[in-house]
Amino acid sequence: MTSNSLQNLYKKKTHNSRRSYGKSVKIFPGGISHNIRFFRPYPFFVNKARNKHLFDVDDNKYVDYWMGHWALILGHSPTVVVKSLDKQIRRGTLYGTANDISIKLGEIIKKSIPISELLRFCTTGSEATMYAIRIARAVTKKRIICKTIGGWHGFNTDLMQSVNYPFEIDEGKGMTGAEGDFVESIPFNDLDRSIKLLNSVKEDLACIIIEPVLGGGGCIPADINYLKGLEEYSKRNNLLFILDEIVTGFRLNFGSVCSLYRLNPDIITLGKIVGGGLPIGVVCGKKEIMKVANPVENRSKEQLCYVGGGTFSSNPLTMTAGYATLNYISKNRQTVYNKINKLGDIARIGLRKLFSDYRLKTKVTGTGSLFLTHFLSNKVDDIMNANDVSLSDNETLAKYHFSLMTKYRIFFLPHKMGAISAVHDVKDIQNLINATEKIIESDTLRLRRKH
Ligand SMILES: Cc1ncc(COP(=O)(O)O)c(C=O)c1O
Missing domain, CATH: 3.40.640.10 (Type I PLP-dependent aspartate aminotransferase-like (Major domain))
Structure with missing residues (x-):
């Protein structure tokens, strides 16, 4: 799938968000109230959130890994x-x-x-x-x-x-x-x-x-x-x-x-x-x-x-x-931290194995319940600091996150690390890994393979 057809698919699924963004941009600089919340062509607008899900104004339901700027350790609106x-x-x-x-x-x-x-x-x-x-x-x-x-x-x-x-x-x-x-x-x-x-x-x-x-x-x-x-x-x-x-x-x-x-x-x-x-x-x-x-x-x-x-x-x-x-x-500290930290391990290990099986140059970083995939580039072979992150292939990362969002309803704020909450489960992580594999298979990302 090309970037254009991915954007067309997103637009098809987010008519109401597009309208909201049209109004929003007349009120707020850039149409948003926090710089990083914008992504192209326009962000979807949320009107409900519960447990691990965000619901947008077009009734799309996303599994959320942004989790309110990583603040929501128990998920959205826990009882x-x-x-x-x-x-x-x-x-x-x-x-x-x-x-x-x-x-x-x-x-x-x-x-x-x-x-x-x-x-x-x-x-x-x-x-x-x-x-x-x-x-x-x-x-x-x-x-x-x-x-x-x-x-x-x-x-x-x-x-x-x-x-x-x-x-x-x-x-x-x-x-x-x-x-x-x-x-x-x-x-x-x-x-x-x-x-x-x-x-x-x-x-x-x-x-x-x-x-x-x-x-x-x-x-x-x-x-x-x-x-x-x-x-x-x-x-x-x-x-x-x-x-x-x-x-x-x-x-x-x-x-x-x-x-x-x-x-x-x-x-x-x-x-x-x-x-x-x-x-x-x-x-x-x-x-x-x-x-x-x-x-x-x-x-x-x-x-x-x-x-x-x-x-x-x-x-x-x-x-x-x-x-x-x-x-x-x-x-519930034992249950909560054992769960989210273990899910973090499963995500990191699973994604690393997947990218390695496909001989793709990536590095999955993080610890505990935090994780992020970096796509390496001609300029950088490892991720040790923010400079390496800047030199990595951020365009591909944005495309990866956008594909997850558009095709699989899995939400990472493009470019940003994901946070697992106590209401995520192993199936969510497996779905994320499976979706990532389908994205790789479809060659949407046009990834560079290791020689
Ligand atoms: C490490 C760190 N310090 C400070 C802040 C600023 O917090 P706030 O957005 O609540 O002003 C953030 C926000 O993401 C952060 O990640």
């Missing part, structure tokens, strides 16, 4: 969350005051992540990382923050550096151009080169912020020794080590990767899963560090680091959904 929200919504949606339900969610996070001695809720992950680095600057009285090349920490201005290829060029317009003076970008998973770069700015270095799995940058787990090396460097040089666990928090295990990898960061940022499907960001940290954001003790501007939270922080709906989710997983 435990729906029931709790149903009660809460009658008791108020936004108090704008201190409330007890935030204590319940706070306690469960605190109990499962030892370094979260104090935490602050906010409304998005982008806010959480913005606050985290502000705290680091406040505590260390240094200015430079270090992030990895291809690392994604949300749309806050300070961290909009070296996100997209070519990494050395500013991330779009609207920046002063000076933000980069206070960011050092280091090569992911390359400790020696990273340390050399860190040494070059050591005098003014406030923190290192890193994702344990490069998520938006291509689903690449950090090497444990790389993380440990950066943590040791931070301790040795009195800077803060920040783990951005907005994707990995409660995704790979109950709590943080710290207990899996024996890490001891100063700050952890959370989001996604801990909101139970509603908007959230969380900054968690050691007491000694978080106390700088205590507005009761720090009376003057000279003492206080402002970590707002915002109008919707600790809103009772998010707190309720987050607590219902974590409480459920906590009670």
